Amino acid sequence: SxxxxxxxxxxxxxxxxxxxxxxxxxxxxxxxxxxxxxxxxxxCSEKLYGELVCMSIDGWSNIHNEPIVCATVTVDRGNCICMTALTPLVIHITSEHLTALDSDTIKSCEKEFKCHVASFVTHNAANMAKMRKALEETENTS
Structure with missing residues (x-):
């Protein structure tokens, strides 16, 4: 406020x-x-241009119990940049929601900042683990 x-x-x-x-x-x-x-x-664009980056995501609930997902990217020198923090339009974040959200976030990061997401880090909740597997399968088939 x-x-x-x-x-x-x-x-x-x-x-x-x-x-x-x-x-x-x-x-x-x-x-x-x-x-x-x-x-x-x-x-941020200057720091990320042409870099291999590590993207990480995490989720939590705000004071209204609405889900929030935040994606950050880290470059080799340890610079961490918040890519996006958003409140998805769904109440329960499933692996399918996360897969679509993260796939879009990766593409957006690579397009906007001209970098390459080389690794992806999450915690080990069931929906995150399932999402990582889906992203890996998508990457292997593209």
Missing amino acids: FRCIKHSEVKKALNILQPGYTPSRFALAGHLLNEVFQEEKIK
Whole structure:
């Protein structure tokens, strides 16, 4: 939530850093966030271009008990970049959902950042194990 920008201590801190600067939560959630996102995306693209990467995924539930799946990529030098964090439209994440989600995430990563996903790491839950097997079979038949 960007409402915290109105908190008195946040205002004090911003005033120390940049006297007279008082951004609104709408500016933070809008054009400022978009600008920083684009800058960081360019940095990620530069780090990942042409690299062999390791992708990892994990899932958990948010405070509303909705599933969240997060994919990260790590390059040889240990730089870790969050690819995606999303709330799938399904309540129970099956291996089939994970297979489709992860296949799309791998393709998106390779297309957008011009890197190659060389390895894939998950934990050993039953749905993850089944998904890894399905991804391996898909890779072997392509």
